[in-house]
Amino acid sequence: MTTSTPPPQDLLYSVRMRASHQGRHVSGAEDLVAPENAAATAARFAERALATASFDDLRLRIEPLREPPTAVSLLPLFTVEVPAREAVKTTLELLERAGVSRQAAEMAYLTLSEGAAGGGTNMRGAMLVDAISGVRLEADHGRGIRASRYGVTEALRDALHAALEKAGYGHHRTTEAWVLSAKMAAAPGAVAELCFSDDPNYTTGYVAIAGLAYVRLPHLKAVGDPHGGRALFLSPDSDPQAVATWLEKTPCLITDLSTINPPAPLNTIVGALRR
Numbered sequence: 001m002t003t004s005t006p007p008p009q010d011l012l013y014s015v016r017m018r019a020s021h022q023g024r025h026v027s028g029a030e031d032l033v034a035p036e037n038a039a040a041t042a043a044r045f046a047e048r049a050l051a052t053a054s055f056d057d058l059r060l061r062i063e064p065l066r067e068p069p070t071a072v073s074l075l076p077l078f079t080v081e082v083p084a085r086e087a088v089k090t091t092l093e094l095l096e097r098a099g100v101s102r103q104a105a106e107m108a109y110l111t112l113s114e115g116a117a118g119g120g121t122n123m124r125g126a127m128l129v130d131a132i133s134g135v136r137l138e139a140d141h142g143r144g145i146r147a148s149r150y151g152v153t154e155a156l157r158d159a160l161h162a163a164l165e166k167a168g169y170g171h172h173r174t175t176e177a178w179v180l181s182a183k184m185a186a187a188p189g190a191v192a193e194l195c196f197s198d199d200p201n202y203t204t205g206y207v208a209i210a211g212l213a214y215v216r217l218p219h220l221k222a223v224g225d226p227h228g229g230r231a232l233f234l235s236p237d238s239d240p241q242a243v244a245t246w247l248e249k250t251p252c253l254i255t256d257l258s259t260i261n262p263p264a265p266l267n268t269i270v271g272a273l274r275r
């Protein structure tokens with residue numbers, strides 16, 4: 001006879017939702033919560049997908065963590081004031097300042113804007129890119145690496161929403177992207193991250209500079225553009241397998257808020273980062 005031991009009650013649960021339509025990912029969400037909040041969180045995710053997405057398959061997963069989460073920090077948030085026609089140039093400049101070569105930055109931007117899975121299709125996860133050579137390092141170019149098992153403490157959740165709302169960034173995508181970028185930037189060997197959504201109506205993208213800043217760029221893509229994705233730039237000596245394990249498996253929890261700075265021109269932001 002086999003016996004199963006129930007998980008200790010002080011461990012958190014990973015709650016994940018994924019909705020797809022004809023095999024294409026249309027909505028997803030995840031968080032780490034106390035056991036008694038797992039069911040309500042799953043219901044909240046399902047309600048959101050039901051209200052916003054058209055899908056033929058919705059999966060909810062509730063899984064007790066097998067290890068305590070590692071604490072990671074939100075990066076200070078900046079928003080660069082830049083007209084749409086200069087957004088790509090500014091993105092490339094920010095990536096170069098982070099230590100990404102021009103060649104790697106341009107390759108990643110162009111690949112994401114055409115659909116990084118090939119044939120005009122977006123990836124489900126992120127590209128891993130050598131920050132100097134621009135070579136793609138993820139094993140499966142169609143799928144990419146999907147970060148999972150991350151979230152914020154119960155105590156931070158409401159404060160995070162309230163702070164972003166007060167700053168005028170109440171969109172759920174802003175919260176989710178800022179939280180996810182904390183795990184991405186803490187990956188071993190991470191230099192920077194580039195992201196823009198595949199939501200045709202959400203045009204703000206960001207460049208995260210590991211250890212320094214999360215810089216939002218409104219109008220990084222045009223309204224109606226269905227392409228988007230994430231590229232995580234790694235130092236040339238990093239181990240892509242260790243990065244994949246960190247992103248996919250290692251639970252990460254954010255406990256504290258970070259600074260939310262008012263929109264500013266690029267020079268002001270670069271000056272603030274130098275200090």
Ligand code: AMP
Pocket residue numbers: 122123124125126144145146147148173177180195196197198199228229230
């Ligand atoms: P979103 O910000 O949800 O619109 O996602 C934009 C793109 O980022 C998606 O097309 C995926 O390529 C990628 N992505 C979304 N969620 C994750 C994740 N958890 N881990 C890695 N990449 C992701």
